[in-house]
Amino acid sequence: MAGVRPKKKLGQHFLKDQNIASNIVKGLFDVTNPDHVIEVGPGTGVLSDLMVDNADIKKLVLMDLDQESIAYLNHRYIGKEVEILHADFLKTDFKAMFGETPVSIIGNFPYNISSQIFFKVLEHRDQVDHVVGMIQKEVAERIASKEGNKTYGILSVLLQAYYDIEYLFTVPPHVFDPPPKVNSGVIRLKRNKVTHLDCDETLFKRVVKEGFQKRRKTLRNALKGLNLPESMNDLEVLNKRAEQLSVQDFIELTKLIEGHD
Template sequence: MAGVKPKKQLGQHFLKDQNIAEDIVKGLFDVTEAKQVLEVGPGTGVLSDLMVDKPEIKELVLMDLDEESIDYLKRRYVGKNAKILHADFLKCDFKAFFGDEPISVIGNFPYNISSQIFFKVLENRNQVNYVVGMIQKEVAERIASKEGNKTYGILSVLLQAYYDIEYLFTVPPHVFNPPPKVNSGVIRLVRNDVTHLGCDEALFKRVVKEGFQKRRKTLRNALKGLNLPESMQEMDVLNKRAEQLSVADFVELTKLIEG
């Protein structure tokens, strides 16, 4: 496709449906004017084409690890408003690339690193205000899932603490080259107003991770490694499993452990 071959080792599946590409870009621009946009894994530019001439975008940054894709995009967008970077998003120093400007992130994310991409977003939550990404449907559903669901997990809680998350739509395999073996899902993250959770955020993260790593156990057993205060031992919350707690419940639980 377009002189760029999809590479299995990079998890590339190039979108070839123009209508779906338009819906993904619309998913971002429906909620923000997006002055500074970073596209992760632009591939053949199916999303980039729809953004490169948008007058509201002050800077469009296209970041890819695939040298063939980078070379192709540089030829394609000569004289256009696009900064094309051969770089690894997971190692990206946001301040070095973007200063203090807020960023919107968009992309058909490589499936093999999609969770890592969202952890990177989380690390840079004070700069990344919006994300619209297409990933494996199962992962998209997990991120958007609410408490009480089997798909609810670590990434759900950590991201929902700082972002309002919406599952936008499902994308079938046949619209990609090559077709993946699974359906894809497009989700949108919008940064909420939370600047601090009101608890030790490192401990919060640990509580969430340990709770879900032993998700079949009650929190009383799953969190044994945290040496819970004696005063907590009879609390009803410890009889629950991690998937039953909302983000707010995890925050309150962390406060109780802090003492």
């Protein structure tokens, strides 16, 4: 397609529908007017085309691991104010690239690393203020899911602690080359005002991860690896499963565990 062959090992599925591309970009620009934008996995430039001539963007970086895509984009955008990098987003040093400036991230994310991309966002939550990404529908639904749902999980809680998340729309397989075997979903993350959780954040992450790794068990059993003191045995919250707790509930549980050390 357009001189770039989609590569299975890179999880590439190139979007070929201009209206959907426009709606993805609109999903970002409807909520912010970003100065600095990274597009992850630009492929053949279907999203990039809608941003390269936007004078409000002070720095647009297109980042891809596919050398064929990089060569194509360099030719396509000769003379344009855009930085095209053959680089791994998961290893990107945002501060080295942008200083302290807030960064927005957009893309038709490679399906094979979509969860890793969001863990990277979480790691740099002090700088990444908005994300609009297209990923597998089930992953998108999981990230946006609320407590009480079977799809609610580790990424849901950790991301929702720091971001307001919306599931925007579903994208069918036939608008891609090659078509994936699943539907895709577009989600938007907007950084909330939380700078620090009201608990030990390292312990919070551990409680969330251990709770969901044994999600069919009550927290009393799922959290045995934390060696909770006997003084916590009577806590009603430990009779619940991880999927029943909201982000705030996990924060409160973490504080209880800290207080019983």
